[in-house]
Amino acid sequence: xxxxxxxxxxxxxxxxxxxxLSAALVALLSLIILxxxxxLERLNLVARERLTxxxxxxxxxxxxxxxxxxxxxxxVAVLLLAVIGIWSMxxxxxxxxxxxxxxxLAAFVRLVLPLxxxxxxxxxxxxxxxxxxxxxxxxxxxxxxILWIAAAVWLPDFQFQRFARVMLVLGLIAFVGASTLLLALxxxxxxxxxxxxxxxxxVIESAAMISIGMTLMMLFVGxxxxxxEGTV
Amino acid sequence: MNDSAALYAVxxxxxxxxxxYALVAxxxxxxxxxxxxxxxxxxxxxxVALAYRGPDQPPDPVPHALVITGIVVAVCATGLGLTxxxxxxxxxxxxxxxxxxED
Numbered sequence: 001x002x003x004x005x006x007x008x009x010x011x012x013x014x015x016x017x018x019x020x021l022s023a024a025l026v027a028l029l030s031l032i033i034l035x036x037x038x039x040l041e042r043l044n045l046v047a048r049e050r051l052t053x054x055x056x057x058x059x060x061x062x063x064x065x066x067x068x069x070x071x072x073x074x075x076v077a078v079l080l081l082a083v084i085g086i087w088s089m090x091x092x093x094x095x096x097x098x099x100x101x102x103x104x105l106a107a108f109v110r111l112v113l114p115l116x117x118x119x120x121x122x123x124x125x126x127x128x129x130x131x132x133x134x135x136x137x138x139x140x141x142x143x144x145x146i147l148w149i150a151a152a153v154w155l156p157d158f159q160f161q162r163f164a165r166v167m168l169v170l171g172l173i174a175f176v177g178a179s180t181l182l183l184a185l186x187x188x189x190x191x192x193x194x195x196x197x198x199x200x201x202x203v204i205e206s207a208a209m210i211s212i213g214m215t216l217m218m219l220f221v222g223x224x225x226x227x228x229e230g231t232v
Numbered sequence: 233m234n235d236s237a238a239l240y241a242v243x244x245x246x247x248x249x250x251x252x253y254a255l256v257a258x259x260x261x262x263x264x265x266x267x268x269x270x271x272x273x274x275x276x277x278x279x280v281a282l283a284y285r286g287p288d289q290p291p292d293p294v295p296h297a298l299v300i301t302g303i304v305v306a307v308c309a310t311g312l313g314l315t316x317x318x319x320x321x322x323x324x325x326x327x328x329x330x331x332x333x334e335d
Binding site for chain 2: 022029034040043085090094
């Protein structure tokens, strides 16, 4: 055992230095933010001006999937990398899932699962003109996945792995595939053909939503879950 | 920037400072991961405050898009960090940084 304890909150000298430096950083950053030059409007104005060309009416979705699409592409890659990182340390989750000794949870999950799929699809569709989109829908799908695992409504291990892998890479494949196709068709990376942007965005977002949901579930569970045959 | 947005922005900066202190000052990895999350939330608060354009105008969509991707990346970083901490605990018996060996 190390000779110090974590919940030791004593203000040692290094901590006082760290505290002073953090406070100085807070003061400096506040000053910078409060006295920032007023011209923060350039991107805002460009984004609003060209919103009609983006294929969607919600400016946040337009920025995410059109104007800064490459950013979101890289982010989907980061999600996949995080899961690969976790799996490379431990393929299987540390906690065994047990079948609950009451059928209520499983019955509830069977009822609510299709509804959550519906809600996530609705949020995705809504993202075109109101707050919503792949990330919100993906969060609902992730929650659904966690419920599904907790209720031990089960797939055999090899099937689950195959299913999980396909879902995890779907978003990145759709994104890279679409941008490569666009590069071949239009001659430029991530530039949708005029008037057809919405269809491209919808395909990419649907795939990204599924991957985001699966990624969030995997992050929560911390690896491929295993079923303990006994009951709680 | 109007007053309420400035208040939000400064609150975000303070959260960032609290997070960075926890990250640096405590050896336990769970505290460090939590500190990193608090820092991230501070940054998101600053971004949302900077995007605010008053009650009559819609906010700037660019920082909002950055925040929404940032939240998901923060969740990923947390998950990866927790797995690393668990692995360290499994290998060494403690989930915290130990002082450098001096010889």
